[in-house]
Amino acid sequence: MKVLTAHPGLFNDDNTIESNISFVPFLNFLKQRIAQDPSDARTSFYKLIIDKFESNPATLQPIPATSESDLSKYQDYLDLITAAIFPVTTNPESDIYGIGVPYRFAIFYYSDLFKQLFSEDGRELIAVPDGISVQQVKKDKITWLYKLILEKLYHFPMSYKNDIIHTLVAPDGTKKFMKVNIDPRFVDVKVKGELPSLDYNLFCSKQITPETLLKILPPSMFRLEGFVIWTVKDVTQSESLNTIKSLVMNMRSSNEVESYHAAERLIPTILGLPDITAHLVPFPKVNGKNVLEEQFVTTDPILGIGNKKQQQHFFQLVLEQLQNNPNPLVIPDVDDTSIAAHPFLKYLPIKNIKSFLVLPITHKKEVLGMLELASSVPNRLSVEPLWRLQNTYPLLVLMLNRSISILENRLNEVIKDQFTALQPSVEWKFIDEAWKYLLTPEDERKDIESISFEDVYPLYGAVDIRNSSVQQGNAIREDLQEQLELIRDTLIAIGQSIHLPLLEELLYKTNDFLLGLTDNLPAGEDIKVNEFMKHEIQPVLQHLCEGNEELKPLLENYFAKIDKSEGHVFRHRREYEDSLSTINTAISQYLEKERQYIQQSFPCYFEKYRTDGVEYTIYIGQSIAHEKKFDNLYLRNLRLWQLSSMAHIARLTHKIGPKLKVPLETTQLILMHSSPITISFRSDERRFDVEGAYNIRYEIIKKRIDKVHIKDTGERLTQPGTIAMVYSYVREMEELKKYITFLQSKQILEPEVEELELEELQGVSGLKALRVKVNMNPPL
Structure with a gap:
């Protein structure tokens, strides 16, 4: 069996401390167990193992371990060790375990699945967990070493963590969290020379760091002999839950969207469906009505395409579906029939979504939001995997409730900023007065008196638009002139087709108003012109447009040039x-x-x-x-x-x-x-x-x-x-x-x-x- 090691230049373990494989600490452990309880049913098995090793003196000597080492001649002995340490139900093909060299990332006996998960194509050992730096791993290793030395040689009561969480991708593509435990009970620490004395009380009171111990007890003074047991447990569910818990606890307005995306990446792992995508959308309420926040819909399968009007329309359809039916909506195969039954699924084919599921997230019979699952493979999704969300669901409820609180805080900030004067710098005094008010018995309470701040220095500044009233007047005059000229030209053109004395009178008034417009618009003149256009021009032109097909193109051209909401030319003012x-x-x-x-x-x-x-x-x-x-x-x-x-x-x-x-x-x-x-x-x-x-x-x-x-x-x-x-x-x-x-x-x-x-x-x-x-x- 080949020794799996990390890249030789990654840690330089050989330069830190001498470490060799040895079976002696294990045999000594068995002898102690026999001495402690001779009547143990496993005693005869332990004696068999001891006899087997002692019959071959070569197995009692330290064995150097390198990536080139050939341990095949010890195969029978390693099988005995495995049989003694791991239960009889252990399966080398499905269970994950290994036996390694103390302190070093070198595994010389391992299950098939261990090799598959923790090595790169069976060559080098993956020693650095995803998301952890090499420097952190080195620090953890040296801490582990000194705690081992202090426990084995100085008999200090040490409490140290041997667990490492690895993030791995399983052969089926599923993201897994694996807890690796390194058990050093079969490791002896040998001293080269005389062991320095170390006062435990002094050690505890000063909280001596590994960096200090490197000087007091250099690793070159010691030698490690024995082997460590690597056991691996799949903790994907618990780690995913812990991660989502952390996301919820640390979610703020500034990282809200990122928190949702992180949770969405974990949900396929929890469901055991690595090839699907998940989307969470909160439905907070404003004035008692559910609303949709734009920041959550950019990548959403249902709402992420189309304009805002379409998004709101689909949102209302989805909301109605979830409110009326609290069960998951499962569309195993997205086709024309399913889209006809649920129009809000209209854009799924455009996004190449062939299988879809919507799960309402509810609390106290109120819809807080939804979880969407999507796959490009038909019939990939069903209700069956949702049972794996039973521990995650309460966290999703907390996350959506947290979003509701965040939106409320944002609304309050806007209200406070735009409509009230309670800025943080002075809010403390209002809170102080409110607290005093609450402390007063109800029957003794009086209205809070005026809140004042004495001896403050004012700083006033003004940025003004130069000649703004003149510029505004010019814009009004230019708009009026442009529309009056448009009316004049339109009336002249109409007069060439039909003869109405009223049109001549309107044309006269129009020209009179045009002559009255000057660079300095007289006060009230704009009101007179607008009244004239609204009550005299507009009804006549509207009637002629509706009742005369010949004039319709001309008059439609007029109406196209005026502002529909204002009813007149508004270009210069705008x-x-x-x-x-x-x-x-x-x-x-x-x-x-x-x-x-x-x-x-x-x-x-x-x-x-x-x-x-x-x-x-x-x-x-x-x-x-x-x-x-x-x-x-x-x-x-x-x-x-x-x-x-x-x-x-x-x-x-x-x-x-x-x-x-x-x-x-x-x-x-x-x-x-x-x-x-x-x-x-x-x-x-x-x-x-x-x-x-x-x-x-x-x-x-x-x-x-x-x-x-x-x-x-x-x-x-x-x-x-x-x-x-x-x-x-x-x-x-x-x-x-x-x-x-x-x-x-x-x-x-x-x-x-x-x-x-x-x-x-x-x-x-x-x-x-x-x-x-x-x-x-x-x-x-």
């Missing part, structure tokens, strides 16, 4: 709105990403809302931080970020500009306010607002500076390509200049800085500003 949305979306996405970044340095409240552009207010201070100590360095850091981020936004919108259908430019504005204020939560508006007369002054300034002019010039403070910084005190200007200088050194801002005085605003005076240009092409 281009303007798309351009505005593109800019605002880019700014919002950048600020959302930055919001997460700035929270890492110190907790702060970040409120963002859209106007024509995007505005935000940040509050930072000790009262917002739950446990972290506040220092002014965090405020200064945030102000520097504010200036730097405004420069980034200016470059971002400048880069987007040429891609827009309507050219739009942005202006950037910052308000410097160095005095702390108090904010409180307004339950009616679900947002924070300032408190106190002095604090309200800050809010007034914030609302009135967006269109402020430079004193005595009539020039707007905010200009495209620049950042304007409004302040009240010299110390605020000096701080801003430090940040400007720093960003200029990085060539983010241009060298020139303007110091400006601002016109007086209603209720506010004495404001000043700095203005600096942004370098639109900074160095990389």
Whole structure:
């Protein structure tokens, strides 16, 4: 029998410790058993084995073991050892076992199935389990060795794991998990020279590592003699279940889809059907109705083809099938008849699916989702293998329930982000107040008072679309003009076919409206034009289109050019709105990403809302931080970020500009306010607002500076390509200049800085500003 060894260069076992095959430890073990219980029925068999070995002194000598070693002359002796160690029911063709050299990956006696599973074409031993690194195996081997030395020579009570889980592919293609146990009871550890002393108490208290033992007890001091018993047990079911348990326990929103895919790969193994595919789809509920999440349908056999409308249609059909029939739907052979009975199977032939099964996953009579099994082989699937899922089914229920919780959390995050002000940085205080409320006896409870945060520093920033109202007015005027011209041309063409005085009157009004359209659209003019088109033009043209076949092509051409939902030409307004949305979306996405970044340095409240552009207010201070100590360095850091981020936004919108259908430019504005204020939560508006007369002054300034002019010039403070910084005190200007200088050194801002005085605003005076240009092409 050939010695199976791992690749010789993989572990270099020969250089670690001397190890030889020896039958002596086994014979000594038998002698001890005879001495312990002479009346044992197996005593005569043990004596027969001992006599057999001792009659041949060569068998009592250590035997070197290499891949070239020929152990055929010991075949009879190895058969005796196997008969003594393994039960009589062991089958060499179906059972998995082997006898190996201590410490080394070298097996010199093994069953046929062991060779088939644990060697590459019968040549080299597969020593490194799938998913485990060679370094980890080496570490485990040296740990095993020292625990053996400590147990055998120092008699330390050792508890060490001899099991290794191998992932293998069986001859039938099934993925298997095999637990390999290496039993060292027939191994003696010999000492070369004198054995060093080792204090057990010291050993335990300091938790000496194998790396330390390599220095204290180098392996070259020892020699191993004997053999180890390799026994292998199929643990595919238990390992698959453990893996799915781990997937469920560790499933988060970030790895949800990957967790499902991993579970889907394990299900064919559990069923013993390696050539099929499995698909899990959860059916969570939103407002009491089951919904389908797009992330789960991309590879689904039923729902993975077609547009969203078809997917929803098929989803409703499948849901109805599963709700009305809790038993598995088995289609052994997918054909026209089965598709006619179940239309949601329509696309299975396109995916080459010839056999199909759908199992509803239910809990408390509610459908949580479904498990689909698919095969390209007709009649491959039936109900019979499903009994193997009896231990897996509860885990699938847990997984689908976990998905329901994940979706609920995502919905809550969206609601919290989009509709409430309870960001994590301030949520702790609301939770604290709610807990105090719950601790109060019901008959003593009062409404929770206003929740406030005192002595917080505000940072306000605004990115505005320059001349947005003018651009919007132009878009409206151009749409009205385009439609009025279209109406005029259509009425003239109709007048050539039929004669109706009413058409002449409508044409007169149309031309009159066209003459009234100017570059500056008068207030209310668009309403008059729309009313005219809606109540006078639309009914007439609609009637003529339906009642006159000759005019129908002309009028259908008219209706094709107007927006069906709006009822009139909307092209220029849509281009303007798309351009505005593109800019605002880019700014919002950048600020959302930055919001997460700035929270890492110190907790702060970040409120963002859209106007024509995007505005935000940040509050930072000790009262917002739950446990972290506040220092002014965090405020200064945030102000520097504010200036730097405004420069980034200016470059971002400048880069987007040429891609827009309507050219739009942005202006950037910052308000410097160095005095702390108090904010409180307004339950009616679900947002924070300032408190106190002095604090309200800050809010007034914030609302009135967006269109402020430079004193005595009539020039707007905010200009495209620049950042304007409004302040009240010299110390605020000096701080801003430090940040400007720093960003200029990085060539983010241009060298020139303007110091400006601002016109007086209603209720506010004495404001000043700095203005600096942004370098639109900074160095990389």
